[in-house]
Amino acid sequence: MTALLVALALAAAPAADDPTARLEAANGAYRAGQFAAAAEGYEALLAEGWESPALHLNLGNARVRLGQRGLAAASYERALRLDPGDADARANLALARAENVDRVVGAAERSVFARLAERTGDGAAAILFAAAWAAIWIALAARRRAPARARGPLALGAVVAASLAIATAALLARKAADRRTPAAVVIGATSPVREGPEEALRPAFELHEGTRVNVLEVRGEAARVRLENGLEGWMRTGDLEVI
Structure with a gap:
């Protein structure tokens, strides 16, 4: 019953409410196990321009609970962009990446x-x-x-x-x-990558949820991406979450 009341309170809260109270309501939904309601509350605050490392971290945690590992990784990356020293976001990102199917072979050592x-x-x-x-x-x-x-x-x-x-x-x-070449995370469970933007082309390979890429170009619903080892291809923009 308590969880239901928390979810209803989140849904009924007008945009003009105190953002601190709305954040606490979302946190309450998370603690009550209402992870979808919590994520919705965090996303609404972000959509209105309220942003902080803790908000992205909390959203990432809710997304992990919802099984949205790719979206969670993107949230942790955004938290680290705001606060590179956030140890919780870095540790949670490492845990999320540990479950990646793709292993990028031949990636150059970063300077x-x-x-x-x-x-x-x-x-x-x-x-x-x-x-x-x-x-x-x-x-x-x-x-x-x-x-x-x-x-x-x-x-x-x-x-x-x-x-x-x-x-x-x-x-x-x-x-x-x-x-200028923003990073993105693959959020599709399995995403085909082609040699060109045309959907009719046979996939050259596949990428899986959680893989990090750089977006080089966007044409309509297709994006040209590059992996850390330099391999490039085109995939659907809907399968990516830009960080």
């Missing part, structure tokens, strides 16, 4: 820089760049007024800050490039 970009949030990267850029000009301005013995260290500080600014600018550029 340290690529892994750093993935684990650094957009806000943190922007703050680091701004801080390094400001430090350059502060050091240069201080050097003009400093006594002779302090000018050398201040000049060195400006050089170090410039190096940090270059590194963080490269980090921001890498993150921007990653956004």
Whole structure:
């Protein structure tokens, strides 16, 4: 009876309600075992622009309970995009991926820089760049007024800050490039991949739920995707959840 009341409360809650109360109602539905109602509550908040790592994490957990492992992986990835240090989201994503049918053979080892970009949030990267850029000009301005013995260290500080600014600018550029080829998760149980966008083509191979790909191009209902080992093909956009 309690679970039914929670589900009815979620369905009846108007959009103007306090989002904190609605989040708690969705959490209550989850605790009551009403995972579909919980997921609906979390999705409604996201659709209205309320976003946080915890909200994506909770939605991922509800989706796992509903057997939607691909969608759950996408939710965990979104949580990590907002907070790369979220240990719960990272652990749950690893558990979801452990059940993947597909094993990508020949995937290139990701560079340290690529892994750093993935684990650094957009806000943190922007703050680091701004801080390094400001430090350059502060050091240069201080050097003009400093006594002779302090000018050398201040000049060195400006050089170090410039190096940090270059590194963080490269980090921001890498993150921007990653956004131009967004990642996606296969959500179809079995999804045929063809050599072209035409449905009439014979499938070259299949991908299964939970596999991560990069979306290179979209034409109507077809998307050209690339696996981590460089293998490419076309599949239905409806079988993908873009992160």
